[in-house]
Amino acid sequence: MQWETAIKDYLNYLKLERGLAENTLSNYRRDVHKLAQFLRIEKDESEARKSYLAGPLQIDRIQIEAFNHSLAETLHPRSQARILSALRGFFDYLLFEGYRQDNPMELIASPKIGRKLPDTLSVAEIDQLLRAIDRSTPEGERNRAMLETLYGCGLRVSELLELRLSDLYFDEGFLKVTGKGNKQRFVPVGSHNQQCIELYRREVRPHFKPVKAFSDHLFLNRRGKSLSRAMVFEVVKRLREKAGIRKKVSPHTFRHSFATHLLENGADIRAIQQMLGHESITTTEIYMHVDRSHLSDILQRFHPRKGFDS
Structure with a gap:
């Protein structure tokens, strides 16, 4: 069997x-190809060359x-660990x-x-970014x-x-979300968020003239098709610059901020886990380390020994 x-x-x-998305599959493909590429270009090392030609069934631990x-000489440890994880899965499959x-x-x-703490924005910075949007244009209301x-x-x-438009269950107060592995979950959506989506859906989206294949997609580009990931990243980048925020901000920063702000305001971590669609609670627990400043207040408010004086 060849590579x-x-x-x-x-x-x-x-x-x-496993129902993995195309972006995830591309990452796996790239990571496993790195090993094949390494063996192929090592032309001066006859054993490595033989291993490449023999395919993945003959490669050994050496x-x-x-x-x-x-990898250790050229990559950040986090990137190295990701590639090794992909290879473990590949050889487990074989x-x-x-x-x-x-x-x-x-x-x-x-x-x-170790664990990398996620970048977050404060509530004031979220408002600052949103105020930087030019709402006089259709694209602005969509953004x-x-x-x-x-x-x-x-x-x-x-x-x-x-x-999709068919994923909006506003009467019940939920969105139906398709996450990793095509797993679906219902996520609560607040009244303010609903109003923003409804304004866009009724007043703005029709101007984008949806192409038939994308007639049910909620967010569209000017050609009436689904937006790309790159476009959303570009929108966030421009708004960050316009708002004068010096932090590194990406679309994922909003997700991190969502979880952090809920936790800081007393939300149950298992409820946050369900809303984020995390399979394991340990993934959600990383937000416990983002801001500990409110923990002493919680202790003083809820511990039975609060105010106890010996």
Whole structure:
């Protein structure tokens, strides 16, 4: 089995069995290709060259260690860890399908990277960004509705772009969101957020003249088609510059800010987990480390020994 065949089969498995999105599949493809590319260009190393020509069924731990060493010399530990994780999954698949008898990644240690705290905006900075939108244009009203939804519902940018008109359940106060692995969840949407979306849907969206294939998509570009991720990133970048905010801001920053602000105001972390669509509570717990300033206040307010004087 050659590399291209093995990678293609693996990606089909991820798509059909795990329902991964195209962007995620592209990342897996790129990461596994890095190993194949490493073996292919090592022309002076006859053993590595043989391993490439033999395909992924013959590669062993020695070649993996050499590849890992090259990653450590050129990449940030977080990027290195991501590639090693992708390769573990790839070789686990070959093992599961009976193509290999072992996983050569088994004894390969990933670098210690710790947890990266997410970038967040304050409530004042969120307002500052939203005020920077020029609402005199159709694009401005659309952008306002998009950013209010990113922050108001804590959506990923891919989830925002996949929203359909048929996903709006405003009478019940929810949006139906399609997340990672095509898993659907219902996310509450506040009255202010609903008003922004309704204004865009009724007064602005018809001016974009939806193409038939995108007639149910909520957010459209000027050609009546679905917006791209790059376009949303560009919108946020321009607004950050216009608002004079020096922090690094991306569409995902609104999601982080959503979770952080809810937690700071006393929301239950498991409720936040459900709204964000995290499978594991440990993923949501990272927000516990963002701002601890309110914790002493919670202790003073709720501990049975508050004000106890010996």
